[in-house]
Amino acid sequence: MYGLYGTEGAVKVLLVTAIIIFVCWLIWFYVHNPFKFPYIVLRLDVSKRRKPQITDIIDEYLNEHGMEFLEAKHERLISWKKRQKERIPTMLFSNHRLKQYKSVCTDKPIVVILSRNHTRYQQRNYQKYAYTVTDEQDRIYLRWKWIINRYKQLEEIGHECTLREYGIKDQRRLMTPALRKQIAERDNYTCQICGKYMPDGVGLQIDHIIPVAKGGKTVPSNLQVLCSKCNGAKKDKLDF
Numbered sequence: 001m002y003g004l005y006g007t008e009g010a011v012k013v014l015l016v017t018a019i020i021i022f023v024c025w026l027i028w029f030y031v032h033n034p035f036k037f038p039y040i041v042l043r044l045d046v047s048k049r050r051k052p053q054i055t056d057i058i059d060e061y062l063n064e065h066g067m068e069f070l071e072a073k074h075e076r077l078i079s080w081k082k083r084q085k086e087r088i089p090t091m092l093f094s095n096h097r098l099k100q101y102k103s104v105c106t107d108k109p110i111v112v113i114l115s116r117n118h119t120r121y122q123q124r125n126y127q128k129y130a131y132t133v134t135d136e137q138d139r140i141y142l143r144w145k146w147i148i149n150r151y152k153q154l155e156e157i158g159h160e161c162t163l164r165e166y167g168i169k170d171q172r173r174l175m176t177p178a179l180r181k182q183i184a185e186r187d188n189y190t191c192q193i194c195g196k197y198m199p200d201g202v203g204l205q206i207d208h209i210i211p212v213a214k215g216g217k218t219v220p221s222n223l224q225v226l227c228s229k230c231n232g233a234k235k236d237k238l239d240f
Helices: 002-031 054-065 068-090 094-104 144-156 163-167 177-186 228-234
Strands: 040-045 110-124 127-142 204-208 223-227
Touching: 040 054, 040 068, 054 110, 054 127, 054 144, 054 163, 068 094, 127 144, 144 163, 177 204, 177 223, 204 228, 223 228
Parallel strands: 040 110
Antiparallel strands: 110 127, 204 223
8 A cells, every 4th residue: 555655645545534434434323213112012822813803802911910011111111211311412413312212202102912823844854743833913002091091991890801892782692611611610510599509510500690681791790600490580680
Protein backbone atom coordinates (compact mmCIF):
# COMPACT_ATOMS: atom_id res chain seq x y z
CA MET A 1 0.00 0.00 0.00
CA TYR A 2 2.80 2.33 0.88
CA GLY A 3 4.51 1.70 -2.46
CA LEU A 4 1.32 2.40 -4.44
CA TYR A 5 0.00 5.48 -2.60
CA GLY A 6 2.90 6.55 -0.48
CA THR A 7 2.71 7.04 3.28
CA GLU A 8 0.47 10.08 3.08
CA GLY A 9 -1.83 8.42 0.53
CA ALA A 10 -2.10 5.27 2.64
CA VAL A 11 -3.12 7.31 5.68
CA LYS A 12 -5.81 9.03 3.62
CA VAL A 13 -7.15 5.68 2.38
CA LEU A 14 -7.27 4.35 5.93
CA LEU A 15 -8.97 7.52 7.14
CA VAL A 16 -11.60 7.39 4.37
CA THR A 17 -12.18 3.69 5.08
CA ALA A 18 -12.62 4.40 8.79
CA ILE A 19 -15.04 7.24 8.01
CA ILE A 20 -17.08 4.99 5.70
CA ILE A 21 -17.20 2.25 8.34
CA PHE A 22 -18.20 4.77 11.00
CA VAL A 23 -20.95 6.27 8.80
CA CYS A 24 -22.29 2.78 7.99
CA TRP A 25 -22.30 1.91 11.69
CA LEU A 26 -24.01 5.21 12.54
CA ILE A 27 -26.71 4.57 9.94
CA TRP A 28 -27.23 1.05 11.28
CA PHE A 29 -27.27 2.36 14.85
CA TYR A 30 -29.88 4.96 13.90
CA VAL A 31 -32.10 2.56 11.96
CA HIS A 32 -31.77 -0.39 14.35
CA ASN A 33 -34.63 -0.62 16.86
CA PRO A 34 -33.25 -1.67 20.25
CA PHE A 35 -36.72 -2.24 21.72
CA LYS A 36 -38.33 -5.67 21.68
CA PHE A 37 -41.83 -5.76 23.12
CA PRO A 38 -42.19 -8.51 25.79
CA TYR A 39 -45.47 -10.06 24.70
CA ILE A 40 -47.38 -12.19 27.19
CA VAL A 41 -47.36 -15.50 25.33
CA LEU A 42 -49.94 -18.14 26.20
CA ARG A 43 -49.51 -21.46 24.38
CA LEU A 44 -52.58 -23.69 24.39
CA ASP A 45 -52.81 -27.21 22.98
CA VAL A 46 -55.87 -27.94 20.80
CA SER A 47 -54.71 -31.33 19.52
CA LYS A 48 -57.88 -33.16 20.50
CA ARG A 49 -60.31 -30.58 19.14
CA ARG A 50 -61.58 -30.53 15.58
CA LYS A 51 -63.01 -27.00 15.50
CA PRO A 52 -61.86 -25.26 18.68
CA GLN A 53 -63.70 -22.17 19.89
CA ILE A 54 -61.00 -19.71 20.92
CA THR A 55 -63.15 -18.20 23.69
CA ASP A 56 -63.84 -21.67 25.10
CA ILE A 57 -60.13 -22.52 25.08
CA ILE A 58 -59.27 -19.32 26.94
CA ASP A 59 -62.14 -19.75 29.42
CA GLU A 60 -61.05 -23.31 30.18
CA TYR A 61 -57.49 -22.12 30.80
CA LEU A 62 -58.68 -19.33 33.12
CA ASN A 63 -60.99 -21.71 34.99
CA GLU A 64 -58.20 -24.23 35.53
CA HIS A 65 -55.15 -22.01 36.07
CA GLY A 66 -56.53 -18.64 37.10
CA MET A 67 -54.67 -15.37 36.47
CA GLU A 68 -51.43 -16.05 38.35
CA PHE A 69 -49.24 -16.68 35.28
CA LEU A 70 -50.74 -13.84 33.26
CA GLU A 71 -50.52 -11.34 36.12
CA ALA A 72 -46.84 -12.19 36.71
CA LYS A 73 -46.10 -11.61 33.02
CA HIS A 74 -48.12 -8.40 33.06
CA GLU A 75 -46.07 -7.09 36.00
CA ARG A 76 -42.90 -7.77 34.02
CA LEU A 77 -44.37 -5.89 31.07
CA ILE A 78 -45.15 -2.87 33.24
CA SER A 79 -41.60 -2.96 34.68
CA TRP A 80 -40.14 -3.17 31.15
CA LYS A 81 -42.11 -0.10 30.05
CA LYS A 82 -40.98 1.83 33.10
CA ARG A 83 -37.31 0.97 32.48
CA GLN A 84 -37.49 2.01 28.83
CA LYS A 85 -39.10 5.36 29.66
CA GLU A 86 -36.30 6.07 32.13
CA ARG A 87 -33.64 4.94 29.67
CA ILE A 88 -34.75 6.75 26.49
CA PRO A 89 -33.81 10.33 27.56
CA THR A 90 -30.21 9.17 28.16
CA MET A 91 -29.87 7.51 24.73
CA LEU A 92 -28.29 8.90 21.57
CA PHE A 93 -31.01 10.11 19.16
CA SER A 94 -33.46 10.10 22.08
CA ASN A 95 -36.36 11.57 20.06
CA HIS A 96 -35.91 8.92 17.40
CA ARG A 97 -35.64 6.18 20.05
CA LEU A 98 -38.89 7.39 21.59
CA LYS A 99 -40.63 6.95 18.23
CA GLN A 100 -39.13 3.48 17.89
CA TYR A 101 -40.30 2.58 21.39
CA LYS A 102 -43.84 3.70 20.61
CA SER A 103 -43.80 1.74 17.35
CA VAL A 104 -43.28 -1.59 19.13
CA CYS A 105 -45.78 -0.95 21.92
CA THR A 106 -49.29 -2.29 21.44
CA ASP A 107 -52.64 -2.27 23.22
CA LYS A 108 -52.89 -6.05 22.63
CA PRO A 109 -49.99 -7.47 24.66
CA ILE A 110 -51.37 -10.98 25.07
CA VAL A 111 -50.59 -13.52 22.35
CA VAL A 112 -52.59 -16.74 22.46
CA ILE A 113 -50.92 -19.40 20.31
CA LEU A 114 -53.02 -22.44 19.49
CA SER A 115 -50.87 -25.45 18.67
CA ARG A 116 -51.67 -28.94 17.46
CA ASN A 117 -49.52 -32.05 17.85
CA HIS A 118 -49.21 -34.50 14.96
CA THR A 119 -47.71 -37.97 15.09
CA ARG A 120 -45.18 -38.74 12.37
CA TYR A 121 -43.24 -41.91 11.63
CA GLN A 122 -39.76 -42.58 10.35
CA GLN A 123 -38.06 -45.78 9.25
CA ARG A 124 -34.81 -46.65 11.01
CA ASN A 125 -33.04 -50.01 10.89
CA TYR A 126 -36.14 -51.56 9.33
CA GLN A 127 -38.31 -50.42 12.24
CA LYS A 128 -40.92 -47.68 12.35
CA TYR A 129 -40.54 -45.05 15.06
CA ALA A 130 -43.12 -42.44 16.03
CA TYR A 131 -42.29 -38.84 16.79
CA THR A 132 -44.38 -35.74 17.47
CA VAL A 133 -44.45 -32.57 15.41
CA THR A 134 -46.09 -29.44 16.82
CA ASP A 135 -47.71 -27.03 14.38
CA GLU A 136 -49.00 -23.57 15.17
CA GLN A 137 -52.66 -23.47 14.14
CA ASP A 138 -53.59 -19.92 15.01
CA ARG A 139 -52.32 -16.80 16.78
CA ILE A 140 -54.66 -14.31 18.47
CA TYR A 141 -53.76 -10.98 20.06
CA LEU A 142 -55.83 -9.82 23.04
CA ARG A 143 -56.18 -6.72 25.20
CA TRP A 144 -55.39 -6.99 28.90
CA LYS A 145 -58.77 -5.49 29.84
CA TRP A 146 -60.54 -8.17 27.79
CA ILE A 147 -58.84 -10.93 29.79
CA ILE A 148 -59.61 -9.20 33.10
CA ASN A 149 -63.30 -8.77 32.21
CA ARG A 150 -63.45 -12.38 31.01
CA TYR A 151 -62.01 -13.63 34.27
CA LYS A 152 -64.44 -11.57 36.35
CA GLN A 153 -67.40 -13.02 34.43
CA LEU A 154 -66.07 -16.54 34.98
CA GLU A 155 -65.67 -15.76 38.68
CA GLU A 156 -69.35 -14.80 38.85
CA ILE A 157 -70.35 -18.27 37.63
CA GLY A 158 -67.89 -20.03 39.92
CA HIS A 159 -65.48 -21.08 37.14
CA GLU A 160 -67.69 -24.10 36.51
CA CYS A 161 -67.91 -23.81 32.72
CA THR A 162 -67.16 -21.50 29.84
CA LEU A 163 -69.20 -18.36 29.29
CA ARG A 164 -70.52 -19.76 26.01
CA GLU A 165 -71.71 -22.92 27.74
CA TYR A 166 -73.28 -20.89 30.53
CA GLY A 167 -75.26 -18.83 28.03
CA ILE A 168 -76.29 -21.68 25.74
CA LYS A 169 -80.03 -22.24 25.46
CA ASP A 170 -80.00 -26.04 25.22
CA GLN A 171 -78.34 -26.81 28.54
CA ARG A 172 -79.27 -30.50 28.40
CA ARG A 173 -76.87 -31.21 25.55
CA LEU A 174 -73.99 -30.15 27.78
CA MET A 175 -74.59 -33.23 29.93
CA THR A 176 -71.66 -35.28 28.67
CA PRO A 177 -70.79 -38.83 29.83
CA ALA A 178 -67.68 -37.41 31.52
CA LEU A 179 -69.77 -34.90 33.47
CA ARG A 180 -72.26 -37.61 34.48
CA LYS A 181 -69.42 -39.74 35.80
CA GLN A 182 -67.94 -36.76 37.67
CA ILE A 183 -71.22 -36.05 39.49
CA ALA A 184 -71.90 -39.73 40.22
CA GLU A 185 -68.48 -40.13 41.82
CA ARG A 186 -68.80 -36.86 43.71
CA ASP A 187 -72.16 -37.95 45.19
CA ASN A 188 -70.88 -41.49 45.81
CA TYR A 189 -73.58 -43.03 43.56
CA THR A 190 -76.13 -42.12 46.22
CA CYS A 191 -79.53 -40.47 45.75
CA GLN A 192 -79.37 -37.07 47.39
CA ILE A 193 -83.03 -37.28 48.50
CA CYS A 194 -83.74 -40.81 49.71
CA GLY A 195 -80.17 -42.03 50.19
CA LYS A 196 -80.42 -45.03 47.87
CA TYR A 197 -76.97 -46.37 46.96
CA MET A 198 -76.57 -47.33 43.28
CA PRO A 199 -72.95 -48.44 42.70
CA ASP A 200 -73.92 -50.36 39.55
CA GLY A 201 -75.54 -47.24 38.08
CA VAL A 202 -78.93 -48.92 37.65
CA GLY A 203 -81.66 -46.34 38.27
CA LEU A 204 -79.07 -43.59 38.82
CA GLN A 205 -79.96 -40.29 37.20
CA ILE A 206 -78.23 -36.90 37.11
CA ASP A 207 -80.67 -34.16 38.03
CA HIS A 208 -80.61 -30.38 37.63
CA ILE A 209 -81.31 -28.96 41.11
CA ILE A 210 -82.72 -25.82 39.51
CA PRO A 211 -84.48 -27.22 36.44
CA VAL A 212 -83.33 -26.17 33.01
CA ALA A 213 -86.88 -24.97 32.33
CA LYS A 214 -86.47 -22.49 35.18
CA GLY A 215 -83.03 -21.26 34.11
CA GLY A 216 -80.84 -23.91 35.72
CA LYS A 217 -77.39 -24.48 34.26
CA THR A 218 -75.53 -27.70 33.51
CA VAL A 219 -72.72 -27.05 35.97
CA PRO A 220 -71.53 -29.28 38.85
CA SER A 221 -73.00 -27.06 41.58
CA ASN A 222 -76.45 -27.39 39.98
CA LEU A 223 -76.29 -31.15 39.47
CA GLN A 224 -76.98 -34.03 41.81
CA VAL A 225 -77.52 -37.77 41.82
CA LEU A 226 -81.13 -38.95 42.20
CA CYS A 227 -82.71 -42.33 41.84
CA SER A 228 -85.31 -42.68 39.10
CA LYS A 229 -88.18 -42.63 41.63
CA CYS A 230 -87.11 -39.40 43.34
CA ASN A 231 -86.28 -37.73 40.04
CA GLY A 232 -89.69 -38.66 38.63
CA ALA A 233 -91.43 -37.18 41.69
CA LYS A 234 -89.35 -34.00 41.61
CA LYS A 235 -90.01 -33.21 37.93
CA ASP A 236 -89.49 -29.47 37.35
CA LYS A 237 -90.22 -28.32 40.89
CA LEU A 238 -87.69 -26.13 42.63
CA ASP A 239 -88.52 -27.78 45.98
CA PHE A 240 -89.20 -31.48 46.38
